[in-house]
Amino acid sequence: MMATIKVHGSPYSTATMRVTATLCEKQLEFELLYINVRNGDHKKEPFLSHNPFGQVPAFEDGDLKLFESRAITQYINHEYADKGTKLTISESKKMAIMWMWSEVESLHFDQAASKLVWELGIKPLFGAPLDPKIVEENEAKLDSILSVYEKRLSESKYLGGECFTLVDLHHLPSLHYLMKSQIKKLFESRPYVSAWVADITARPAWAKVIAMIPN
């Protein structure tokens, strides 16, 4: 039977990996339709009709079309609530706290992390020179954000609450690149953050996502 779920993206793009990780956690069948971002295919038709912002991933489930990885992961988790891992917390106050940390990942952590991933993780793949000023600036920002994380994780097993949720999952793609770079020291020097990284990166569903990255 043809999968109704389609992801248009690149297996090594952090935002695409956010979506494929969620699909793997929920044990859902899907097709990954490869978009060659190195060729700029995400900035042209037909991809633009899937995401007018020209960014991967785009997502389809039957007639529903979506873009923005965190809107997609939320939809998948809600629509397929009874499948695979539960990636949210149902009780309304705990859910609100989870959402709050979801915004922190999206607007604080990722703003610094995505620039570092680009400079230290992606540019080397394309043979492009890195910008040391951007690395220095964002390393400092990430350092202060991780101090807040250390305190949070000393009080809560996972970032969003007592169980693994989308909040933790959303970090996995950036962590994949950052933990292979000089930035890993910011994580390894903090015991609670370090334990949390080790825990979430060891999940079997995440191993499936990494296995999709071509050599």
Add this chain to the structure above:
Amino acid sequence: MATPPPAVKVYGPALSTAVSRVLACLNEKDIPFQLIPLNMSKGEHKNPHFLKIHPFGQVPAFQDDHISLFESRAICRYVCEKHGGEKGNKQLYGTNPLAKASIDQWLEAEGQSFNPPSSTLVFQLAFAPRMKIKQDEGAIRQNKEKLKKVLDVYDKRLAETRYLAGDEFTLADLSHLPNIHYLVSSSDHEDTAALFTSERENVSRWWTEISTRQSWKNVIDLYPKP
């Protein structure tokens, strides 16, 4: 008999864009609140007592019953989820999963694509002059170009739907109100205002509709008079 004060507390100055986002949402849902001002020029947002509620030392912070929250968009989602079907604008965060998915999509687009260039411009054009900080012409130019590209996408979308997520006003539209308000009302920068009021037909129509909602007008009424 005196009525008890509202249970909902929002900490921060009304004129902060992120605080305004939350107030607009509370107004749309007809939820009364207490606004507890914070004097940021005196560093009240960095004192240890406030850092317990907001570890990043930013505004707004929010308290309701026994929950404390920060991050304006998370607060808005919580307010909508808590009072979904009963109070105020029931469509604000959608009434079914498909509607909600579309709203989340455009709320993410606002946070990821619209907010970075527009909030830099808000700081440069509206706040830097008041704080007697020299404007960075390079940053203004660069971020205006980024913003124009985002607005081109919005104009195309708004030719197909009345509001961003569909044909109803939702959180996705509301989230844009504070930044655009400052960009449109900053004097000496008519060309920035024109991005929203004349240059793009559908964006202009959309801005006119969302900015004239009573819930938003009530927020601006709280801003200090010049």
